[in-house]
Amino acid sequence: MPSRLHFGEDDFLRCRFAVSPLWETQEVVRMLKRPERQGYHAHWLRRMGRIAAGLDLTDLWLLMPQPGYCPDWLCPPPIGPAATFEEEIAAVRASDPEAAREETAQSLADTPGALELPQARAWLRHPARMIEHLSDLMEEAYRALVAPDWPRLRALLEADVAFHSRRLAEVGLGGLLPEISHRFDWHAGTLTVEHRGRHERRLGGQGLVLMPSVFIWPDVVSTFEPPWQPTLVYPARGIGALWSEAGDRAGEVLVQLLGRGRASVLAALDEPATTTALAHRLGLAPSTVSAHLTLLRQAGLLTARRYGHQVLYERTPLGIALASGGS
Incomplete structure (x- = not known):
């Protein structure tokens, strides 16, 4: 089903690229659960499989329904074009407990029976503890799975940003977006994204964050619910040779x-x-x-x-x- 993002004049001036180690952490966790995402990462899986097997990622996977909603508070849009993981996880730890509880309940509702699980009931009763627990898990996953390769990952992501920044200057936003992914279609100031969800949003001067990801292939993610800044996450160029x-x-x-x-x-x-x-x-x-x-x-x-x-x-x-x- 399509999602549509409607651009106004001010939005064209507020489009930017970003790279996010927190986002790569979420997506590598998701990739470990989804074989259809693993094709480009066979070398990495062979090298890191034992380390990954030693992590208990069950609680993170519970908030990654397929299909369904993943709570935005756990992996929000990047706070800057090149924020460090420490800066990003600090923002997650500072999440508003009530907002986190509502988003978590929405995510759990997409998995039959999840709301009745003991840990789910505990999270909704004590959202501040939930934030601390899941932030700890995300940080553990980053240290074990992403940090050892982050210089290599960052180099590829920054190369993608450099390439697409040049293309943006050459063909404009309406020309660039369909080039980034065959799932993006541009017409008369409206971006249509073909994916599982359905969403309609006017950017209202917030602009758009464009963010490449190594581990999201072959999927794309379009936008976040207000008040989060609209964001497009897409597979980075060159992942075929990454490992x-x-x-x-x-x-x-x-x-x-x-x-x-x-x-x-x-x-x-x-x-x-x-x-x-x-x-x-x-x-x-x-x-x-x-x-x-x-x-x-x-x-x-x-x-x-x-x-x-x-x-x-x-x-x-x-x-x-x-x-x-x-x-």
Whole structure:
């Protein structure tokens, strides 16, 4: 079902990008519960699986219904363009208990029987204790699962922001948003987002926060309920190569499977690239690279996305597994 965000003149002047370690923490917790989100993160899961298994994330998962509402107080829009986790979790700990109780009750109602669970009843009776408990869990998850890789994650997220900031200057907001995700459609000052929920909101001069996320793929999140600032969260560019290790990607097994030309093209896509860029990188004719890309895409190893006049190719989870030797 679609959600719609209606822009006024002032809203165009108040659109900004942000990066949020708190948001990545929520989404990595959610990803651990949802196999459909794990395709790009097989390497990470193998490396961090034992650590993740040692965490009790049950209470956080209880407030992540699928489908359903996740309480905004637990992971609000970022308080600044580059806030630290310590700043963000401090804001969560300072949440208003009554507002947190109402949002938590709304989230629990989306899971049949959840309101009758002992911990749920305790949370609604003592929301201040709930805030402390869930904030502690979120901080534990951050320290164990996100902090060790945060420099790498932040670099990729900041690269996404830099790229899309340039595109914003080139094509404007109405041109940029459909490029960011095929689920975004822009018409006459209204952004329509195709996802599970239904929401209608006039931004009313608050503008919009655009936030890339590593672990949200393939989903998007649109807006937050008032009084939270409207926010769009979308999959960051380049996650296909995020966990790749250095080495020869076009191994002999891959060459035997695909042929040397197609194996070289697949291996060269450590980050999204155009036909022209790949041809220059590999020293091949653009027509040759184009033919290889077509076959790799038909085989389900690549996806293609249009950015303005360019088409960028990116490896799918299957393509990642083949390019990394299936390890």
